[in-house]
Amino acid sequence: MPELVKVGMADLKVGKAPATLISYGLGSCIGISLYDPQLKVGGLLHIMLPDSTQSRANENRAKFADTGIPDMLDQVLKLGASRGRLVAKIAGGAQMFAFANATDIMRVGQRNAAAAKEVLSGLGIPVVGEDTGGNYGRTVSIDLSTGVYVVKTIDKGEKEI
Amino acid sequence: MSDDVASLSATQMDALREIGNVGAGNSATALSQIINKRIDMNVPRVSIVPLGDVPDLVGGPDVMVVGVFLRVYGKAPSNILFLLPKESAFYLVDMLMGKKRGDTQKLDFLDESALMEIGNILSGAYLNALFNFTNISLLPSIPALAMDMAGAILSVVLIQLGQMGDHALVIETEFKTDDEGIKGHFFLVPDPGSLETILSAVGVG
Structure with a gap:
């Protein structure tokens, strides 16, 4: 049974095949994966917000796109990944509740994806x-043996990206 | 420590628990009158938890729930989230719509509207009690509803808190009908700045 590594909210994990990295129940958050297909190492990052410089609490670098992604890059490079071979996949960034006068924070999903x-x-x-x-919400996982990134939803089925 | 919530005293936690008690008591009475069933509620939990652990309070981030969300405006802006496991929400709809238990298998527009109205009534009752206790007048927005994974629904609230800190202060009450057919979680999550306002209003600021 290959190892299943849970990635929490505002959390980052890296590993190598045959592990699978998984993060449950993403709404406006984004699950970002990095993968080196030749060495079969990679990482999964679950960010909540686009920009650490806009936040009063930025000690947890995995919470933000601008700090979490470079940290994940450093960690997969330390596992031996080659920067030139790395590819990324992203999923999430939903707007869970529709409000007529959606404020910026309601649209944070879009901003997360863009960032x-x-x-x-x-x-x-x-x-x-x-x-x-x-x-809608998504549960995302990346199988480090294959690089296949699976997105599971409740109503829209399951897909590989 | 940048989190203002991480440094609350025992007296302050007690005061918040009492607020939860009065608010949720009022909400439980309102719900009980609507569905004509006895509602039991537990002693409210006031927890300060890392943001990522909040979904565990309702069974984990991938549990399927129905969530009614209301933004609370006024001197102590907050968020209210009323979460029901899918089966509970369906049973509640059965009761509200005068159907047999088990008839509702998915939510149509009218069912969603009924559940949002329940969220509205519960929030109104809660905030009224809070007003009597603190003299802070708070108004709920119109409700919004989603049926999805608990983590995804809670993220709406957690992301807002995430801008200010890494912990959430949640005042949470569990409701149960006496036949255990309906279980729900009512969350009041004050914005970080609102906490001070509420605590000073009850004299423990």
Whole structure:
């Protein structure tokens, strides 16, 4: 039985095959994976907010796209991953409740997705799979043996990105 | 420690528990009158928990729940989230709509509307009691409803708190009908700045 590693909210885990990294019940949060297909190492990061500089509490770097992604990159490089081979996938960023006058914080899902892509592009890591937006929750996992990133939902089924 | 909630005294926690008690007591009475069943409630839990652990209070982040969310406006802005396991929500709809237990298998527009109204009534009752206790007048927004994974629904509240800290202060009460057919969790989650306002209003600021 391959190891199943849980990634909590505002949390980051890295590992190597045959482990699977999984994060349950993402709403507006984003699950960002990095993967080196040749060495079969990677990581999964569960961010809540786009930007640590906009926040009063930024000690937990895995909470934010701008600090969590570089930290995950460092950790997978330490496991031997090659920066040039790394690919990223992202999922989440929903808006769970529809309000007519949705405030910025209600639309944080969209901003999270945009920030994640911007940070990844700044680091030169291609985003090869994406499933963001909508108004539903997602459980996401990445199988480090294959790099397959599975997105499970309650009403919209399951898909691989 | 940047979290203002992590440093509350025992007296302050007691005061918050009492607020939860009075508020939820009033809500439970309202719900009991609507469905004509006895409602038991536990002593409110006032917990300060790491944000990521909040979904565990209702059984884990991937448990399927129905959530009614209301934003609370006024001098102590807060969020209210009324969470019901899927089966409880369906049974509540059966009762509200005069159907047989087990008839509701999914929620249509009218069912959702009925559950939102329940969220509305419970919140109104809760906030009224809070007003009598603290003299802070608070108004709920119109309710919004989602049926999904608990973690995804709670993230709406947790992300707001996440901007200010890494812990959540939740005042949580569990409701049960005496036949155990309905179980629900009522969360009042004050915005970080609101806590001070509430505590000073009851003289333990």
